[in-house]
Amino acid sequence: DGGITQSPKYLFRKEGQNVTLSCEQNLNHDAMYWYRQDPGQGLRLIYYSQIVNDFQKGDIAEGYSVSREKKESFPLTVTSAQKNPTAFYLCASSKRGSETQYFGPGTRLLVL
Amino acid sequence: GENVEQHPSTLSVQEGDSAVIKCTYSDSASNYFPWYKQELGKRPQLIIDIRSNVGEKKDQRIAVTLNKTAKHFSLHITETQPEDSAVYFCAAQGSQGNLIFGKGTKLSVKP
Numbered sequence: 001d002g003g004i005t006q007s008p009k010y011l012f013r014k015e016g017q018n019v020t021l022s023c024e025q026n027l028n029h030d031a032m033y034w035y036r037q038d039p040g041q042g043l044r045l046i047y048y049s050q051i052v053n054d055f056q057k058g059d060i061a062e063g064y065s066v067s068r069e070k071k072e073s074f075p076l077t078v079t080s081a082q083k084n085p086t087a088f089y090l091c092a093s094s095k096r097g098s099e100t101q102y103f104g105p106g107t108r109l110l111v112l
Numbered sequence: 113g114e115n116v117e118q119h120p121s122t123l124s125v126q127e128g129d130s131a132v133i134k135c136t137y138s139d140s141a142s143n144y145f146p147w148y149k150q151e152l153g154k155r156p157q158l159i160i161d162i163r164s165n166v167g168e169k170k171d172q173r174i175a176v177t178l179n180k181t182a183k184h185f186s187l188h189i190t191e192t193q194p195e196d197s198a199v200y201f202c203a204a205q206g207s208q209g210n211l212i213f214g215k216g217t218k219l220s221v222k223p
Contacts, residue, residue: 033210042118042201042213043156050209058210090155099144099205103155
């Protein structure tokens with residue numbers, strides 16, 4: 001999972017601002033995922049993509065958007081419509097035909 | 113909807129004792145069940161996984177058992193050490209190929 005990077009490590013958002021979290025992988029994995037983690041909660045799926053130029057909503061997609069223009073990259077935008085964005089955001093990837101997901105180091109998003 | 117229940121939410125054991133964490137899942141079509149360990153502020157790390165064609169899998173001090181009929185699976189850690197202290201998450205594969213996670217168990221191993 002060292003081949004998955006997320007940036008920045010910490011991100012501060014002002015009210016009404018859109019912010020974008022980066023996720024890159026050099027593992028040649030086809031599928032990529034975004035999860036949100038709140039204290040005392042498990043990981044909840046925001047969006048996932050099984051292939052370039054295609055993605056699906058997860059359980060909590062409202063207020064978020066994604067793109068998958070390249071196999072290596074799956075950025076997540078937290079829009080101003082997401083009223084409670086403070087959380088730890090984790091990106092993961094898996095290779096075609098495998099259920100095993102490997103996680104990036106995460107981005108902690110805080111609201112100013 | 114698809115759901116994974118995990119118990120207990122916190123678990124405290126003495127060093128050298130065993131620890132058991134249990135999960136139940138709702139989707140009988142789930143065939144893949146991983147366990148992740150997450151240290152404070154770090155990424156979840158896969159520690160063991162099991163597929164539905166086996167009932168038990170072991171890797172040194174860690175073992176996972178699966179009962180497909182009852183739709184539950186468990187993580188067993190023997191001879192616990194202080195470095196085993198972390199939050200452990202179980203997960204089950206959902207109908208879309210994604211993972212559905214339990215809410216986690218905070219394990220504390222006291223020296």
